[in-house]
Amino acid sequence: MSDLFDTQPEALPDTAPRPLADRLRPRKLSDVIGQQQVLGPEGPLGVMLASNSLGSLVFWGPPGVGKTTIARLLADETDLHFVQISAIFTGVPDLRRVFDEAKHRRANGQGTLLFVDEIHRFNKAQQDSFLPHMEDGTILLVGATTENPSFELNAALLSRAQVFVLERLSLADLELLTQRAEVEIGKPLPLDGPAREALLEMADGDGRALLNLIEQVAAWKTGGKLDVKGLTSRLMRRAAKYDKSGDEHYNLISALHKSVRGSDPDAALYWFARMLEGGEDPRYLARRITRMAVEDIGLADPQAQTHCLHAWEVYERLGSPEGELAIAQALTYLALAPKSNAAYNAYKEARRQAQKTGSLSPPKHILNAPTKLMKEQGYGKGYAYDHDAEDGFSGQDYFPEDMKRPVLYQPVERGFERELKKRVDYFSKLRIKRNE
Structure with a gap:
């Protein structure tokens, strides 16, 4: 065989x-x-x-x-x-x-x-x-x-x-494995308490990696116990497990996104750092946090997108590692900004309505009539020029004639959208008044 x-x-x-x-x-x-x-x-x-x-x-x-x-x-x-x-x-x-x-x-x-x-x-x-x-x-x-x-x-x-x-081994699991290793090799590891903890952290939940590290440490002739500095000077820290195209990539970007959405700047910065330490491209992170500004903050703070785009531009000019600080600052701003997905939800519902009613024509009164035939067909007839109307608002219906008017954008009572909600309510009441 x-x-x-x-x-x-x-x-x-x-x-x-x-x-x-x-x-x-x-x-x-x-x-x-x-x-x-x-x-x-x-x-x-x-x-x-x-x-x-x-x-x-x-x-x-x-x-x-x-x-x-x-x-x-x-x-x-x-x-x-x-x-x-x-x-x-x-x-x-x-x-x-x-x-x-x-x-x-x-x-x-x-x-x-x-x-x-x-x-x-x-x-x-x-x-x-x-x-x-x-x-x-x-x-x-x-x-x-x-x-x-x-x-x-x-x-x-x-x-x-x-x-x-199967889950990565906890620090308690790794400590138990270390104790078994010490029994097997017949002597304790020459490490003080903090250095021992650092060794377990280097293993990053991988039992096989820990045993390989222990073999190296056990072979050293130290003449005493090593502290963290002595350990790290002799033992290269293992690179964090991070597959930029695999599950870990998507798990960490999900954790980063949800930390921002949850208004936790500390967690957001932690996951941002984890991805950078794993070798993630900062440009990818700049693009993703800009998406977060659009999706989760939206018009509650219109400046959020501007901060992200400026941070992205700073990174392109400075490169790593200086430019990464600009992205981190934008990320912190996003985490602390007021949140709203009202515009995001409105867009999704608009797409759904468009797919459902995609063959309906615009109402004739808002269609241009550049030819005589089109005028005879009623194109543009009855259109009210809003600038000539009281309050600059005619209240006309701009949806297809056979479509019931939907409510798509529903702003929240947070951040700048408080002001936008006042405007939505104002025009809604005027529209009702104009059409009575």
Whole structure:
């Protein structure tokens, strides 16, 4: 069988030390750190195991939270043969071989748990190839993905598998893992309290990354305990996990937008900084906050858009990092500005009305009549020139003749829209008066 489908890692020579992550690999599900929302007695996977009703699964979560380990332990718990493949390196001929070998095992009385890492990288046809083998019991599929399964996996596959969300490890989880590592290496880490906390934060919820960092720290000869400065001078901080084209990108921009909408400048600046630290293009952020000014502030503060456009221009002139401060200032202004989506809602309703009544013509009295025929057809007849009317307002109806006049723009009692609401009410009363 190809190395691609080996069920156990290749044995290392006696002279090669086993990596700490391998030495601390849990031997049973109860040893797994974290994920109790899934693995605990009341968690869905715990309930499935207790009732002997385990079915195909998809684990969705960030790197280093135990997806592969849990899959391997599930095979042990259920006496299934464990086969691991990666969607990055596996083609259709390889899949056929996996399915044929699973059928052979099944004929001999043993089932197969097929663990597929990065399952979202399989195309639609490859994902479809799993379906008949899942349905007839040839394989119990356990997929792992860091991407949103709703977008990346076929509906047919998702309908046959239950999705479990695995979360990044908490600081308490990482501390427990650190204590286990210290027992394994036989000595405490040479770090003071704040440095130890900094080490856990560097791992960013990734248990495998933490163990790799611990191996480096444990190998140092320090002659005493290191403080945060000593730790960071010897150990490069890991870059924050941030995929500018993946789920994390959309999650963070959503958090930024909702923080602005919720008038929380501190949270808005935090998510702004998170995206910048992850390598996001400041131009993208300038464009998005300008959209926020239009959508969530609108005419409650017309200056909001101007602040955003000016900040965008400042960034284009100064570049990074100086120009990012201008965007941050505009973001702070937006968070503290009065909020209104009245104009946004009015626009959406206008689009809906236009789609519904798109074939109706404008009323003839507001149509120009440049030809004799058009005048004979009544074009422009009865049009009242508003500047000649009392108060500069004729009160005529400008909607199609067969359309009931809708109310689209409904300003709120916040910010500048208080003044606009007075104007709307004023013209509404005049319109009624003119048409009595």
